[in-house]
Amino acid sequence: MISFINVYKRYPDGFEALKNVAFTIHSGELVLVAGHSGAGKSTMLKLIAAIERPTSGNIMVSDQNVNALKKNTIPFLRRSLGLIFQDQKILYDRTVFANVMLPLQIRGFQRKTAASRVRAALDKVGLLEKENAYPITLSGGEKQRLCIARAVVHRPSILIADEPTANLDADYAQSIMEVFRSFHQVGVTVVIATHDTAILNDNRYRILTLNQGKLVI
């Protein structure tokens, strides 16, 4: 479960990214966050992972108050999340396999267990035959799949994706969304920020719309 309670976020340059935002996302829900560029979507997702801290208000993630977390406990909050970043943050100096391995290394998984988990995650996103490839050789859609595999390899209960279909053509975007739906179906809480109208027109899911930092109801 993720709750925002009267959250404000003002950046040091005075820009107010979020103004009095309040909502609750229940466990197992798939929620889309909509809004034009600069509306505060990315800020909202960063607040969940404690990458940014709110100026005021409270954020609860899985019954933890994110504001109250000390610096040295933030890594453990992030380990319960699966994060897909807008700028992907793929490491180009290592193979696809090694990229997906990283979250498990951080958690101290034994190499054997880790390897089978990495393959399972790559299989899930359809990248298994590319495990020894270097990311530079992947297409845009494949890179995005790589990011998803890295975000889910440790089996998080919450999956957060920032513009996962940006710069992808419609077919690729649809197949990426399929991957998210399949995680949602097995009980993972999924939060996707997007301004892709094709995705937003799918009215099966709840949409949180942000406009200039305010939640539109």
Add this chain to the structure above:
Amino acid sequence: MNIWLFQHWQALSQTFKKLVNAPLSSLLSIIVIGIAFSLPLGIYTLLGNLQTISGDTVNTPQLSLFLKLNASHADIENINSQLEKFPSIASFQFISKEIALQQLQQESSLNDIASNLIRNPLPDAFIINIQQISPDELENIRATIKKWPEVEHVQVDTDWARRLDALLRLGQLAVLMLAVLLSLALVIVVFNTIRLQILTKRDEIEVSKLIGATDSFIRRPFLYFGAIQGMGGAIAAWLLIALSIQAINESLVELAQLYASDFHLNHLSLQDSLSLLIFSALLGWLGARLSVAQHLSQIEPK
């Protein structure tokens, strides 16, 4: 606990991989550290060797007591009995003028001179070994014996050793100061290498932080790297000294033979070598720790 050990093992193997993947730069910085360390280490080894000479001599001071040329047997007996009663004398040996002459003749290079002498110019002498005492007390003994009748001259044979010893102490102080300075240099070298490594690994560190790596997880490979680099430097310095000693000993053998001595340089003791290894590993670790503390906090994911 198992996970903890495994992660340490992982960090260590990562470090070795890093060293092997960049052999030239690793080797260069290790050699730089090695050369810097070999300077105080070399002087320390040299001083240690010289000290074994002076040390033995200083610890057992020796006096030579020369009698007047016209001293009689009775005088010798008299001095002999006085020496027996004298406190703080460990042992003494009488060398008659005849024996002294014989010894002189045995010295091959002086043989010609000795055989050309018309009469024996050498005095009777006592060689006195004193128990370990302070230089002041030694001087008192010398003065007392000097006043005895028929004593021509009393000489402290070990004066040169005392001077050498004092000089060596000064040298040790210099080594200590040099070691402190170059230790600082080692810390700085490691600090800088780690800084460069952190810069090149910026992306990896940022991603690792974003997906839940703890600070100690991120720090660990750098700390191992620093410690291993320090150790590598120590080994390089040790080898440099070993090679130098080998080379010096070869030419020293000839020199020592000319002085009829079997003097040669010894390498660092096992204990000294181990302390060197541990100390430089600690310094490398410290350099890495400072560098990580300085630079890692600057990489905050945005």
